[in-house]
Structures are given as C-alpha cells and as structure tokens.
Amino acid sequence: MSNIISGKVLSKEIREEVKVQVEGLKEKFNKVPHLVVILVGDDPASLSYVTAKERACLRAGMKSTLIRKDDSITEEALLALIHELNEDPDVHGILVQLPVPKHIDDNKVINAIKKEKDVDGFHPLNVAAVHLGQEGILPATPKGIMTMLKSTNTEIKGKQALVIGRSNIVGKPAAMLLLKEHATVTIAHSRTTNMKELALKADIIVAAVGRANMVTADMVKEGAIIIDVGVNRVDGKLVGDVDFDAVKEKASFITPVPGGVGPMTIASLLQNTVECFLMIEDK
Numbered sequence: 001m002s003n004i005i006s007g008k009v010l011s012k013e014i015r016e017e018v019k020v021q022v023e024g025l026k027e028k029f030n031k032v033p034h035l036v037v038i039l040v041g042d043d044p045a046s047l048s049y050v051t052a053k054e055r056a057c058l059r060a061g062m063k064s065t066l067i068r069k070d071d072s073i074t075e076e077a078l079l080a081l082i083h084e085l086n087e088d089p090d091v092h093g094i095l096v097q098l099p100v101p102k103h104i105d106d107n108k109v110i111n112a113i114k115k116e117k118d119v120d121g122f123h124p125l126n127v128a129a130v131h132l133g134q135e136g137i138l139p140a141t142p143k144g145i146m147t148m149l150k151s152t153n154t155e156i157k158g159k160q161a162l163v164i165g166r167s168n169i170v171g172k173p174a175a176m177l178l179l180k181e182h183a184t185v186t187i188a189h190s191r192t193t194n195m196k197e198l199a200l201k202a203d204i205i206v207a208a209v210g211r212a213n214m215v216t217a218d219m220v221k222e223g224a225i226i227i228d229v230g231v232n233r234v235d236g237k238l239v240g241d242v243d244f245d246a247v248k249e250k251a252s253f254i255t256p257v258p259g260g261v262g263p264m265t266i267a268s269l270l271q272n273t274v275e276c277f278l279m280i281e282d283k
C-alpha cells in the first residue's frame with residue numbers, strides 16, 4: 001500500500017506561495033511578472049497545456065499573454081518574434097510550447113530565447129548551469145519532480161535512482177538533479193537491455209518514456225518511490241507510464257496521472273517566471 005503524492009494538492013500550495021510573492025513584487029517594483037507563451041499550430045493537447053499555464057499565471061496575479069501562430073509560420077518569422085520579445089522590457093518570460101512543426105528547428109528556437117527570459121530552462125546556458133551545479137533556471141518538469149520527492153521527507157542521499165528516458169526536457173535534467181541530491185543515478189532508455197534488473201534495484205524510479213504500462217509491478221522493489229511523468233492517451237483516457245493500480249501496492253509513494261507531475265510542471269513554471277522577473281528587475 002502506498003501513499004499517493006498529489007501533484008494537484010502540492011501544486012496548489014506552490015501556486016498560493018507564488019501568489020503571495022507576486023503581491024510583494026507588485027509593491028516593490030510596481031509591476032508583476034509577465035509570461036508570454038507561444039503556441040504554433042493547434043494540437044489539442046498542447047493547447048490544453050498552454051491554456052492551463054495561462055490560467056495559472058493569471059490566478060497567481062501575474063500577467064500572461066498567449067500568442068498563437070498558424071503552423072505555416074516560417075522559422076525566420078518565429079525567430080523574429082522571439083527576438084522582439086527578448087527586447088521587450090514588459091516581458092519577463094518566453095516559452096515556446098514544444099513540439100513545433102517539423103520545418104522549424106527546435107534547437108534554433110531554444111537558443112534564440114534570451115537566457116534571462118528562458119522560463120523553461122532549455123537554453124544551453126541554463127542547461128550548463130544545472131550540469132555544473134550552478135544557479136540557473138531549472139526545467140519545470142524535473143523541478144516539479146524534485147519538489148514531489150522532497151515532499152515525501154525521505155532522504156535522497158545514497159539512494160539508487162533509476163531514470164527511464166533520456167530526453168533533454170525530462171530524463172537528462174532529472175538525472176542531474178538527483179545526482180545533485182547525492183543519489184546514485186542510472187539512466188535507462190529504449191535500448192537498455194536489462195530494464196527489469198535495474199528497476200528492481202531502484203529506490204526511486206522516474207518513468208519518462210511515453211509508453212503506457214511500461215513500469216509493471218514485477219519491476220518494482222517493495223517500498224520504492226515511483227514518479228510517473230508519462231502522459232499517454234489510451235482510448236481517450238490519460239494514463240502514465242506506470243501500471244498505477246498494481247504498482248501502488250508495492251511502492252511507498254507514487255504519483256498519479258493525471259494529477260501528478262503535470263500540475264507540478266505548471267507550478268514550477270510559475271516559480272521560474274518569478275525567478276526570471278527578479279533576474280531582470282532586481283538589479
């Protein structure tokens with residue numbers, strides 16, 4: 001039997017904290033953080049995520065602008081828009097929702113955003129900072145994962161952590177953050193041949209592969225902590241990468257989908273927007 005780490009509850013607490021912080025910023029600077037989200041195309045999942053981001057910003061007392069562009073927009077025009085926002089003193093955070101259409105190079109998009117406005121923490125300079133253990137903007141999903149782990153009050157130091165997935169957005173940065181907390185970190189991925197063996201040794205599993213039911217109960221050590229980053233749609237239903245019902249009988253803590261990592265990603269984004277605001281305004 002396990003405890004469920006509710007991203008819904010935890011993210012609400014964080015959003016309340018941010019709201020109080022924003023009130024203070026408004027007093028001190030006479031302005032509030034402004035996040036600009038760019039959505040290219042009309043993918044329904046992306047639209048629902050950016051809408052949730054916008055709503056969360058507004059509820060926290062921040063300013064939010066959603067710029068929607070047709071998926072026929074050229075790479076050049078998108079980069080020009082980013083450059084314009086980089087120079088706009090009224091904008092503190094810029095986020096281009098991924099994925100972007102194939103004719104646009106996402107690396108160019110990520111590199112174009114000014115480091116101080118990179119609320120996603122995807123810019124190479126922010127990635128390098130995390131890698132070196134220096135101050136920088138942490139990518140929202142791994143940041144949310146670490147907040148969830150810390151909420152369990154279990155020590156991460158010395159634990160065996162298995163990160164399944166090696167994406168730049170989740171797997172790699174999550175591994176770095178776990179390493180920073182002194183876990184012994186293994187990164188597994190689609191070419192890993194001994195997944196079950198590795199999983200059975202893990203005290204912490206972060207599943208970020210994008211395959212429903214990839215982590216089954218027979219792979220999980222009794223008492224392990226399971227963080228499920230998956231967002232898969234199966235017959236119209238949203239499920240994670242973990243066989244939740246079976247795995248929760250073995251895990252000490254487990255995150256649900258929906259209501260787990262997703263809402264934490266949004267709460268962490270708000271925290272990042274405040275951080276960017278301070279980098280720009282508090283000089």
Ligand code: L34
Binds near residue numbers: 258
């Ligand atoms: N640039 N692109 C950029 N930054 C990001 O941080 C993201 N990501 C990922 C996709 N592309 C991105 C997100 O925002 C994934 N992601 C994200 C954010 C929030 C949620 C899911 C993915 C979320 O709130 N999920 C809800 C359910 C929503 C639903 O029902 O569809 C949940 O409870 O998990």
